[in-house]
Amino acid sequence: MREPIVKVLCGKRKMGLAGKLILGLLALVAVEAKAxxxxxxxxxxxxxxxxxxxxxxxxxxxxxxxxxxxxxxxxxxxxxxxxxxxxxxxxxxxxxxxxxxxxxxxxxxxxxxxxxxxxxxxxxxxxxxxxxxxxxxxxxxxxxxxxxxxxxxxxxxxxxxxxxxxxxxxxxxxxxxxxxxxxxxxxxxxxxxxxxxxxxxxxxxxxxxxxxxxxxxxxxxxxxxxxTKTCQVEDVDVDLGSHQLSDFPTRYSTSEWKDFNITLKNCPPFHGYMTGTGRYIYDEKTGQTTSSGSPITANKLNFSFTSVHGNYNTYAANTETGPGTAEGFAIQMATQDSSNANINLTSNVPHTSLGITLTTNDGANYVIPLKARYYRYGATAKAGKANGAVTYTVNYY
CATH class of the missing domain: 2.60.40.3310 (Immunoglobulin-like)
Structure with missing residues (x-):
């Protein structure tokens, strides 16, 4: 009489297990639907x-x-x-x-x-x-x-x-x-x-x-x-002539100007470069290139003139010292143009102040017309050799 009861209970257990599995599947489907x-x-x-x-x-x-x-x-x-x-x-x-x-x-x-x-x-x-x-x-x-x-x-x-x-x-x-x-x-x-x-x-x-x-x-x-090429430069000899001490009777008296040239040879083309103040812009949609701001910054040359024997002042280079040399004299340099501007011996001189206009021609030569003279600065002066030397350096930007 007990066997039917046992079979019914087993059936309930199987149904309970099946119900749980179905509920689990329904829950999984609900989560996937919300992902x-x-x-x-x-x-x-x-x-x-x-x-x-x-x-x-x-x-x-x-x-x-x-x-x-x-x-x-x-x-x-x-x-x-x-x-x-x-x-x-x-x-x-x-x-x-x-x-x-x-x-x-x-x-x-x-x-x-x-x-x-x-x-x-x-x-x-x-x-x-x-x-x-x-x-x-x-x-x-x-x-x-x-x-x-x-x-x-x-x-x-x-x-x-x-x-x-x-x-x-x-x-x-x-x-x-x-x-x-x-x-x-x-x-x-x-x-x-x-x-x-x-x-x-x-x-x-x-x-x-x-x-x-x-x-x-x-x-x-x-x-x-x-x-990136640079210009070729050469040494320049300038003969300021022989003078009598009497040609410089007072302090600050000078000799006559003597013209000479510095020539920069076989120079590069100066196209300028872009520094970020502007740029060229290509538009893919229109195929057009335009510019913004000032794309090209012009090149510049700065010259430095340095006296080998030191300076009397900003614009006068000392002559050499030693036995048989003159005393109380210096050498001045200036541009040949109407400005007659003295060459500064203590700071850079831009090329624009020396009459140069840079071009895009490769191999161009540039002539810098200058002049030089003796300058008496001493309250007293002594005759003798009055040789001077000034080196010039070209800086490229």
């Missing part, structure tokens, strides 16, 4: 960008240009792309926090590892002494340092079933060449864009779900010619 998913607007979007040299592609860089100076600056504007993401979730799950990112990594460094100069990652190029920096900009953020991981401001959505955001992830590239050390003055150096790094850009979300989309590979093409 939010995020994806890019266009999962297939990808571009392999080749950014060209923007602007004239040539610059003249003097050896005195300071390390850290910008010598080229070009900007490349990308045709606007409506990039972004969509996130979807089940009704009733809002509010949902969306966390997005844009990353830029360096995937190739053909010229070696970069250094940090100020706020910029500066990559070496194929020319020693010249580095390359790039700024990638978006309406959300900008950076001169790489690799970089831009974390966007978290976005909290109260939309019932989903939300999206569109943005132009990288609006433009600013490319700079920067002087990082001495540059050979042998002539013209060609900086190859193929020696620049290659970048990879991606976007994605980390919440409420993860996705990552590589959308750009950025490489560079073309070349920039950097002129």
């Amino acid at each position: 939010a998913t995020c994806a890019p607007y266009d999962p297939a979007y990808y571009r392999d960008l080749s950014v060209p040299v923007v602007g004239p592609g040539i610059a003249s860089v003097g050896e005195e240009v300071a390390v850290g100076s910008i010598i080229y600056y070009g900007s490349y504007q990308i045709e606007y792309m409506n990039m972004g993401w969509w996130c979807h979730w089940a009704f009733g799950e809002a509010p949902v926090t969306i966390e997005a990112f844009t990353k830029v990594n360096v995937i190739s460094q053909p010229s070696g590892a970069p250094v940090l100069m100020g706020n910029k990652t500066v990559f070496p190029t194929n020319i020693p002494g010249i580095g390359m920096a790039v700024q990638m900009s978006t309406g959300i953020m900008t950076s001169w340092q790489y690799p970089v991981d831009w974390i966007h401001t978290p976005y909290v959505s109260t939309s019932p079933t989903g939300a999206g955001m569109s943005h132009s992830p990288l609006g433009h590239f600013n490319v700079q060449l920067i002087k990082t050390g001495p540059i050979s003055t042998s002539g013209t150096q060609q900086v190859l864009a193929s020696s620049f790094p290659v970048f990879e850009a991606s976007q994605g979300t980390t919440a409420p779900s993860f996705f990552s989309q590589k959308f750009w590979t950025v490489r560079f093409n073309g070349a920039i010619n950097i002129v």
Whole structure:
């Protein structure tokens, strides 16, 4: 009589177990239905960008240009792309926090590892002494340092079933060449864009779900010619003549001016260079190149005149001393033009003060017309040899 009772109880246990399994499946289905998913607007979007040299592609860089100076600056504007993401979730799950990112990594460094100069990652190029920096900009953020991981401001959505955001992830590239050390003055150096790094850009979300989309590979093409040659200079002998002591009867009396020239030979073309006060801008959409600010900074030459025997004052070079030499005399120099400006022996003299107009002609010669004379500064004076020597140095900027 007990067997039927046992069979009924076993049946109840089996039904209870089956019921629990079904409830568990229903709970799992409910969780999956609520899980939010995020994806890019266009999962297939990808571009392999080749950014060209923007602007004239040539610059003249003097050896005195300071390390850290910008010598080229070009900007490349990308045709606007409506990039972004969509996130979807089940009704009733809002509010949902969306966390997005844009990353830029360096995937190739053909010229070696970069250094940090100020706020910029500066990559070496194929020319020693010249580095390359790039700024990638978006309406959300900008950076001169790489690799970089831009974390966007978290976005909290109260939309019932989903939300999206569109943005132009990288609006433009600013490319700079920067002087990082001495540059050979042998002539013209060609900086190859193929020696620049290659970048990879991606976007994605980390919440409420993860996705990552590589959308750009950025490489560079073309070349920039950097002129670093200097002028040839020569020694100049100036005969100031023989004079009687009586020709200088009083203190501050002088001899007649004697004209002479300093000639700079076989000079480089002076194209100027870009210092960051302006830049050339190429618009990918229109195909047009425009300029902003003053892209080109003109080259300049500074001359320093230094007396071998010291100065009597700012504008008078002492003559040599020793047995049989004159005393109380110095030598003055001035320009031959109407300004008759005395040459400063204690500070740099710009080329514009010496009547020089620099050109873009390669191999040009420049003549600097000067004059010199004796100058008596002593209350008493002694006759003798009155030889002087002044060295001149040309500094290129």
